Amino acid sequence: MQLQTTIHAKLMQQLSPQQIQHLGILQLSTVELMALIAEKSLENPLIDVQERPLEKPYDWLKSVAVKERRTSGLQPIEFITKNERTYDFLVEQIPLTCTELQYEILNYLIHSLDARLFLTTTMDDVMKKYEIDEESAQELIDIVRSFEPFGVASYNHRDFILRHIADDFHAPAFAALFVENEMEALAKKEFRMLQKYYKLTASQVHDIFLYIKSLPRTPSMSLEESSPYIIPDATVVKLDEHWIIEINDGQIPQISLNNTYVELLKNREDAYLQKCMRDYVTMVQGIDYRRKTMYAILDYFVDKQPLFFERGSEYLQPIGLKDVAEALEIHESTVSRAIRGKYIQTPFGQIACKKLFIKSVGNTSVHAIHTKITALITNENKEKPLSDQQIVSELLKNNIEISRRTVAKYREQLNIPSSKNR
The missing domain is CATH 1.10.10.60 (Homeodomain-like)
Known part of the structure; x- marks a missing residue:
């Protein structure tokens, strides 16, 4: 065998360090971004941090946010540091638009969760106890099942895993089918039988097995654990027949340049201070990019899903990451980063941004x-x-x-x- 040297032309797109940092900031929630700013202010002498005034630029948005929290007399900083039991955390997610009876039933359903956050009551029990029809009972159960943490009010482990698969855009094609019908075969590692029956390759069956094995078996918190109050990253509210989107950056400290070090940088070349200046500019640009991307995505949903914001989740139309990415001319992974771990405040309470994307x-x-x-x-x-x-x-x-x-x-x-x- 003779070794040869050849030349190939290849076109590749590489992200700059600044772009990578922008994408890193994009996927941060409000609380995570606050922590990053605090950390960078300690590392970078050029960064000055100032707390924003408590008054938000739109007084009507502030009143809406306070009303929808079902809380009075608490300052924003208290919401950041306050820890609540998971029960209280779930009750906070009950929609404000529900009637007294619906509120009572939703409370009953939350009390009916076991330590794994699985639902221990049945639809028949709810119908008999509150004398409501099947459709109404199912609707209320679905409301609790939409709460965070993901998977709450699942009926059992199998249902919980199936919900995970249904929520995962990248789940293997046969994963749900295997969970429904072939868990025993997977436990026994009867891969050849599965391969032959479903006409899959050995690699495909093994990948499905590893994927299912990697999934959690219960929601990520129990009723005995504490959970931080969720600060919504944006608020969508109707004012004078128009939907208004407000990115909730009132809790995020303002950052500016330290004038003393800027004067030093002007008078002499200092490699360290120049690096600090680049880091400062990158952070400011990243925060601005995060804000604009989140706004663009929410603006798309307000335009495409008006009935959802008017009437609730049952009016959500199928929209995928690809649809939003194509409309905004950005990559799907950018959309995925922008909604990661973020919540919006709506007239029906808080909702995870990922819940806006539904399969069809x-x-x-x-x-x-x-x-x-x-x-x-x-x-x-x-x-x-x-x-x-x-x-x-x-x-x-x-x-x-x-x-x-x-x-x-x-x-x-x-x-x-x-x-x-x-």
């Missing part, structure tokens, strides 16, 4: 299909319950084309028994 079947969101299945079963002839195949046929009349297996999966996620057991 065709042009219909999974949440909408859940609602339609629930409505079909609620209104069915109780003497002749609809089979999963009949539900498929009914959905097809509404131009929703899914398989019987998918209907069965969604029915189980809704904790609705099969037609034989109804």
Whole structure:
């Protein structure tokens, strides 16, 4: 074998150190950004930090935020340092628009969570206890299931894992199917059987196995743990028939240059101070980039999802990372970083930004299909319950084309028994 030297032309795009730092700042939540500024101010003598005045530029936004926190007499700094039990943390997420009865039922559901934050009551129990119909009970359970931490009010470990997979845009194609039907085979590592039955390669089956194995089995906090108060990163509120987006940077300290060191930098060349100046400029640009990107993403959602902000989560239309990225002419990973760990305050309470991105079947969101299945079963002839195949046929009349297996999966996620057991 003879070694040869060859030349290849290759076009590559590389991020500059400044761009990498901008993306790092972009993915920080408000609390994390505050911590970064405090850390950098200690490292960089050019950075002066000043606390912002408590008055926000829009008094009406301040009043809305205070009202929606269901709290009075607390200063912003108290919200940063205050620790609450997880129960209180969950109660804080109850929408302000609910009625007294709904508030009571939601409290009951939160009290019905075990130490793993799994739901121990059933929809039938809720219906009998409060004399409400199935659709109303399911709607309230869905509200609690939308709370943070992710996975709260799951029915069991299997349901919790399936919710994780449904929420993961990069989940392997057969992961949910394996969790539903093949957990025993995975436990026994019967990879060859799975490979043959599903016509997958050995590598694909192994990757699915490792992915499922890596998933958590319960939500990340228990009722005995404390959790910090979540500071929303943005507020969306309606004023005079117009939706207003306010990036909540009132808690973020203002940073400026230390004039003493700037004069030193003018009078002499100092490599260390020049580096500090570059770091300062990069941080200011990164914070501005974070603000503009978050605003652009929320502005897109306000434009595309007006019914969600008017009426609630059941009116969310399917939108993916790719849709937003294409509209804003940025990369999907940038959108993903911008929404990571961030929350917005809406007329219906706080919501994680990632909840704005929902999967769809065709042009219909999974949440909408859940609602339609629930409505079909609620209104069915109780003497002749609809089979999963009949539900498929009914959905097809509404131009929703899914398989019987998918209907069965969604029915189980809704904790609705099969037609034989109804």
